Amino acid sequence: MSKVLIFGHQNPDTDAIGAAIAFAQLQKAMDVDAEAVALGTPSEETQFALDHFQLTAPRVITAVKPETSDVMLVDHNEFQQSVSDIAEVNILSVVDHHRIANFETANPLYYRAEPVGCTSTIIYKMYREMEAEITKEIAGIMLSAIISDTLLFKSPTCTPEDVNAAEKLAEIAEVDLESYGLAMLKAGTNLSDKSAEGLLDLDAKSFPMADKTVRIAQVNTVDLKEVFDRQSELEAAMKAESEEKGYDLFLLIATDILNSNSELLVTGEPVAKVETAFNTTLTNNRALLPGVVSRKKQVVPQLTAAFNN
Known part of the structure; x- marks a missing residue:
């Protein structure tokens, strides 16, 4: 198997980038040659989380076929939201919390979709199921994704599973959930300098x-x-x-x-x-x-x- 590229949707939010980073780390723990990449640069909110937990933003790609034939998708499945040549490569896995639409594959794959508020909540559960180590940095970026997608638990998409995962991840990440969450969300609301x-x-x-x-x-x-x-x-x-x-x-x-x-x-x-x-x-x-x-x-x-x- 060639290197596996893992990425979220275009115009990535904190979950698209955070889930890719966390899922790539989980794949590496299973001896898969995986790399988290992104289909766009991080927002200010996402960059705040990356900086806080001393993580490097994934490199940005526009196509995958020049590098590999194998990919894994997180936080999306619809082809129009994915990389430009998604129909030309082999999708090995999908981990998502959205509707399923405009999606098909030629080969069998691992597909996990759950009606929770955030893809990173599902990936947190996968770490626990596989008894894989969750480092402070990985806990922090998954926590940040949950906070972002659930608007600090105010969104109707939020479930008890999201809250439970966030509380456990906050402990590992060594942050106060409420104060960190509000600071991160506010970091993403600076719109005045944008065209x-x-x-x-x-x-x-x-x-x-x-x-x-x-x-x-x-x-x-x-x-x-x-x-x-x-x-x-x-x-x-x-x-x-x-x-x-x-x-x-x-x-x-x-x-x-x-x-x-x-x-x-x-x-x-x-x-x-x-x-x-x-x-x-x-x-x-x-x-x-x-x-x-x-x-x-x-x-x-x-x-x-x-x-x-």
Whole structure:
């Protein structure tokens, strides 16, 4: 077997990078020649976690075939969210907590998907099942991923398993869970120095819905006004990217991590599907979504249902 590259989705968040690092370490413990790589550079939140636990960010790749024929996926399975040549290589394993869509393989594989708040929660369980050592650094990056994906346990995707894993990992990582978690989340809310294009690319995924392609970007903030003061600039960037890449509908979800609400900005069509999905009416292309913080659980399923009806 050639070297195995392990990576999360495009525009990687803390779980995509943290899960890749942790899963690669677990594979090495089983004598697999594995390397964690990334499909993008770390966000400020992720870099905060990497720096805190003295870990080096995985190198960024755009294709895998020039290096290897074998890969393992974490925190995603949909091909449009993966590396450009994913259909041309052998997928050995998938560890994920998302829906399964647009995914097929020619060969059998190890596939583990659980309805928990974070992929790193699953990987933590795998370490325990295999009785593998969890170092302080690996514990720290898995903990950071859980905090990020569950918004410090405020997200509806959070399960008791996520909380239990985070508490155990915090002990190993030797950090205070609450204070470290809040500091890390706040590190990811500095949006003022980012261009509109950079802001939209922080955490964005594309989803096929019926015969449309829907792009959904999400940013975390402690001040929704800071985001929407730039509405005209953001709308222009959303329309330009949609025209360039063929998105029919582009949604930006700005999430207030302190109050657990989001505000939505929409460009493209069909807007009526968005209004149906969230039982709202857009005003100036915007709508407040009280209590909505999770794209995976509170946005994508609702939109999918609206498009299918």
